[in-house]
Amino acid sequence: MRPRNCERLSEAIWEAGLDTVRLGRQVGVSRQYLAMLIAGSRGCTRSTAAAIAKAIGLPVATLFVDMSYEYSDNETEVDVTVITEEDPYLLFEEVCELTRTAPSTMRNMRTAGDGPPFFKHGRWLKCRKSKVIEWMEAQEKAQQADK
Structure with a gap:
């Protein structure tokens, strides 16, 4: 909002x-x-x-x-990426807080290509909150599969 x-x-x-x-x-x-x-x-x-x-x-x-995106009649759910304030872009530090991961650990995972899908915006590393949650769920499923 x-x-x-x-x-x-x-x-x-x-x-x-x-x-x-x-x-x-x-x-x-x-x-x-x-x-x-x-x-x-x-x-x-x-x-x-x-x-x-x-x-x-x-x-x-x-x-x-409310700045939520609403579909018009000529758009379908497949062609539209819905961006709402409920799915904000998170800065690197906010991702670390959300995942309760030390910044040094997150940097190491990112370097190895194992972390959430960050992108660079100016001098900031950002990631959508939904992408971080998807990544965490994938980590959880992988760990359960290893048991």
């Missing part, structure tokens, strides 16, 4: 008597994350949007717009 109006979101936070530090603590996200959200350079999940709206005291729909 993305802010419907970045200025309005910023004003609503201020009107609620909050700043990004206090709102971040209430919602469970960092001040930097909120700053990017307010600037419009980052989206958030539905649950994060709901938590922000609840902390501010306004309905989610007045602050955020």
